[in-house]
Amino acid sequence: MTFSITLTVNGTPHHLALDDLRVTLLDLLRDRLGLTGTKKGCDRGQCGACTVLVNGRRLNACLALAAQQDGAEITTIEGLAPEGRLHPLQAAFLEHDAFQCGYCTPGQIMSAAGLIAEGADGADIERIREGMSGNLCRCGAYRGIARAVAAAAQSENGETEA
Amino acid sequence: MPDDIAPTRHQRLGSNAGDPHSRLDGIAKITGAARYAADNAPAGLLWAVIAGAPVARGRVARLDTAAALAHPGVTHVITPENRPALHKDPDLRAALFDWKLDLLQDDRIRYAGAPMALVLAETAEAAAEGARLLAPEIEADPARIGFGDGLAFAAETVGIGAPPATAVGDVEAGFAAAAQVTEVEIETPPQYHNAMEPHAIVAQWQGERLVIDTPNQAIVMSRPSFAAYFGIPPENVHIRSPYLGGGFGSKAILNPAQILACLAARETGRPVKLVLSRAQMYGPTGHRGATRQSLRLGVDAAGRLTALSHHAVSATSSFDDFLEPAANAALNTYACPAISVSHSGSRWDIGTPGPMRAPGEATGSAALECAMDEAAHAAGLDPLDFRLRNYAETDPATGRAYSSKALRECYALGAERFGWKTRPMQPGQMRDARGRLLGWGMGTSLFPAPMFQAEARATLRADGSAVVETAASDMGQGAWTALAQIAAEGLGLDLAQVEFRSGDSELPDAGVAGGSGHTATAGSALYSAGRDVIAQLTALATADPASPLHGAGNRAVVAADGWLRIEGEDHRRESYAAILARAGRDALTGRGKGARDPAHAEARAMFSHGAVFAEVAVDPALLQIRVTRLTGAFAAGRIINPKLAESQLLGGMIWGLGFALQEEALHDRRSGRLLNADLAGYHVPVNADLAEIEALTVHEEDRFVNPLGVKGVGELGITGTAGAIANAVWHATGRRVRRFPIHPEDLA
Incomplete structure (x- = not known):
């Protein structure tokens, strides 16, 4: 039995025949669409490494079944900025050394994009820290992450060259 | 970044080392292109x-x-x-x-x-x-789990092949001569690495x-x-x-x-x-084994240690033998004429522990710094004053001079930055605007500066650019960047002219990325490979009558920015590409090794040091503990990349916070299974757990650790921090909690 869904991923429509309803959105992105920028850290919604935007809102892709996402618009780290350009958040993460090993980084950046879109970041770094606390970073790059998100939230600039 | 980080740009090494360059693998990581x-x-x-x-x-x-x-x-x-x-x-x-x-x-x-x-x-x-x-x-x-149920055994080795016991001086005589003896028993739980990947x-x-x-x-x-x-x-x-x-x-x-x-x-x-x-x-991939540590500190009327004993019982599996070498922290930190450290084992039905960020030093320094705090208070001394009275001018374990040690400067810089001098002696004296109890504590950071064995290869190409190769591991510490900076330095090239190949076993052996020795070891190999290339290039040029450098003899030839020139005669210069072209060479390969000079290893004690100051706020009703400020000041030789080193030190300090207040694996007593084998139950610090945190560095010139003067920063930050936070909790509340992590209910 297959189950047909349509997803728009990073602006590209995909018509998918799911042969297994157990497939999570995370595994669909990684294993069937080859978008491995989104990471699996816990598969339980506890670490945030798999954060993507679904219809503009941040979501732990490991907690969502792919079959439930029919019609959704999904943005992953690969689609945050046009090819060869950096999103202001990406540039800020590099500038503020907001990562070390890099494994949680795509999820951090997508979560930050969602946080800024939610309008909940304000100018208060404490609120940014709180709003980013669903994204664990075992290297402890937290100060850089908070500063990068604050800088990007205040930035009026568009993308920069990669 | 704080303004007062000591400048680490170093003229002798040219312009690459010392630059706060952003990560060279950064674009790959922030775009999702990095392939794990x-x-x-x-x-x-x-x-x-x-x-x-x-x-x-x-x-x-x-x-x-x-x-x-x-x-x-x-x-x-x-x-x-x-x-x-x-x-x-x-x-x-x-x-x-x-x-x-x-x-x-x-x-x-x-x-x-x-x-x-x-x-x-x-x-x-x-x-x-x-x-x-x-x-x-x-x-x-x-299941036999816990110090009560585990099977006690005598350790043959601790850590990786280290002796289980060491003694210096006459400890019993030292205790007999003491004006006060402080005895402390401290437990640390099993902790798990939990790398995000x-x-x-x-x-x-x-x-x-x-x-x-x-x-x-x-x-x-x-x-x-x-x-x-x-x-x-x-x-x-x-x-x-x-x-x-x-x-x-x-x-x-x-x-x-x-x-x-x-x-x-x-x-x-x-x-x-x-x-x-x-x-x-949580099982088959190693962890930091639990410890039960007993410390005795003898102190004379002048506030000086007369004897120090540190015994650790370290948990391991029923079938293998890695023991957390916790007690060794007491060997090298404070001046004391008589020191005794020892370890024994306790066999549990658990996966075998292994090295976890600062294995031994993290658990040992947490206990030692708490014991030092108790001894200072018993002696009526400020904790920093007490540590300064017991400052080790030479390594207490061996009597050797340190290769470099700017710990005194770290104490001074950190204390100044933190505002330590206004700290009240008695606990429970400070409150913040929200009525929370405030406490200040401190700890000394210490970690060895080892070197292992590494090899590297550098190849200068016809166009004057180079490829350098060694199988280093970048797990976030910044090897892709800092090692490339060192390699460029050795070659006298700009970083952009150097292609760095790494992370593959087909390349020369870079040794282990561990023990905070990777930059020093692999970096030394890369540097010497570059120098080998320059030596060969210099020989080609000075022997060639057509080269402006011909017959340079003993005069110093300098390699920089892709040119060889004779020092003091700047017009006598030639580009790498031109030298290769005239020699008919399309490439020139050099090789290098990284290892410690055995003579220096015999003569000197080599450690990185630091001082960590912590402020905690404790809600008097809920007893919730928040770390509101953490200031670390560290001395680790030459810092190759201040931006990345600061991140390493901050990361280590955050591990110290997790150690002090959060991290703990809990076992079901009946089945032995972990009760919290996930990131919801095993707490690690999150962004909201951090408030103000800073890591300052003090520059050290060190001619002995290696020609680069590089120590290491990967594990230093966790040491000192856990103890500093525990001591701050005492200072806020008057409660000595002798079991990590410290929970709110421990303060009730």
Whole structure:
């Protein structure tokens, strides 16, 4: 039995025949669409490494079944900025050394994009820290992450060259 | 970044080392392009899932392999009954970094989560379901977990091959001469690395060659360990590990998943991908073993230590012998005429512990710094004053001079920055605007500055650019960047002119990324490979009558920005490309090694140091503890990249926060299974746990550690921090909590 869904991923429509309803959105992105920028850290919604935007809102892709996402618009780290350009958040993460090993980084950046879109970041770094606390970073790059998100939230600039 | 970080740009080394360059692998990481092991998906791969034991001790009586095999997509189930032979006994340790592994050799269970079977399937979902359908029947024995239930034993070694006991001077005489003796017993729990990237491997065989994508902290060194299990020469093992999603020690040691995946790939003739679940990272992949530490500090009327004894009982598994060398922290930190350190073991039904960020130093310094705080208070002395009275001018363990030691400057800088001098002596004296109890505490950071063995190759190309190669591991510490900076330095080239190849076992051995010695070791190899190239190039130029450098004789030839020139005669210069072209060479290759000068190793004690100051706020009603300020000041020789080093130090301090207040694995007493084997139950610091945190550095010139003057910063930050926070909790509340982590209920 297959189950047909349509997803728009990073602006590209995909018509998918799911042969297994157990497939999570995370595994669909990684294993069937080859978008491995989104990471699996816990598969339980506890670490945030798999954060993507679904219809503009941040979501732990490991907690969502792919079959439930029919019609959704999904943005992953690969689609945050046009090819060869950096999103202001990406540039800020590099500038503020907001990562070390890099494994949680795509999820951090997508979560930050969602946080800024939610309008909940304000100018208060404490609120940014709180709003980013669903994204664990075992290297402890937290100060850089908070500063990068604050800088990007205040930035009026568009993308920069990669 | 604070303004007063000491400048680390160093003229002798030119312009590359000392630059706060952003990570060269940064673009790949922020765009999702960086390819970690589990991102690899070769055509035709099978997915593997380990079925782990649900109890800590017993045997597997039955597995329903038929049910698993009947599930659509499941192709193989490997159990002890049909597991193909291995070339090496998994219960033999052949090399220093070989741990005994559970590789389905029999039906016994030695710890919860130990492999009982391996299920292979066409999809990840089918493999996971197949593992669930095995529905094991278990004959369980009572688990022996905890210092009360563990089996005590005398340790033969601690850490990796270190002696279990060391004594300096007459400790009993020292205690007899003391005006006060402080006795403290402190426990630290099992802690788990929890790198964000779960352990993963993609294994494929190409004839008798084994090609592996797996995160690895010792890329070339680990080849023999893999090879031994399959009876192939080490050079037949090709390990690719360009990015590690965190390691912290756990990816330096082979784990069962890695060998089982290789075995399955050989058996099936297909590539096999095995990614551990988060829960499976609490058992077979090492952890920081629990400790119970007893300290005695004798102090004379002048506030000077007369004797110091530190004994640690370290938990390990029932079948292997890694013991957290916690007590050794007392050997090198404070001046004391008589020091005795010793370790013993306690066998539990757990997976074997292993090195975890600052193994020994983290647990040991946490206890030592708490004991020092208690002794200072008993002596009526400010904790910083007490530490200064016991400042070690030479290494207490050996009497050797330090290669460099700017700890005094760290104390001064950190204390000034923190505002330490207004600290009240008595606890419970300060409140913040919200009525919370405030407390200030401090601790000394200390970590050895080792070097291992590494090799590197540098090749100058016809166009004057270069490629440098060594199989280093970047697990976030910044090897891709800092090592490239050092390599550029050695070659007298701008960083942009240097292509750095790393993270692959086909390259020269960079040694282990551990012990905070990777930059020093691999960096020294890269630097000397570059110098070898320059020496050859200089010989070509000075021997060539057509070169402006001809006949330079003994005058110094300087290599910088892609040119050789004679010092003081700047017009006598020639570009690398021109020298190569006239010599008819399209490339010039140099080789280098990184290792410590044995004469210096004999003569000097080599450590990185630091001082950490902590402020905590404790809600008087809820007893919730918040770390509101952390200031660290560290001295670690030459800092190659201040931006990345600061991140390492901050990360270490955040680990110290987790150590002090959060991290703890809890076992079910009956089954021995972990109760909190996930990131919801095993707490690590999150962004909101951090308030103000800063890491300052004090420059040290060190001619002895290595020609680069580089120590290490990877593990330094965790030491000192845990104790500083615990001492701040006491200062806020008057409660000495002698068991980590400190919970609100401990303050009730």
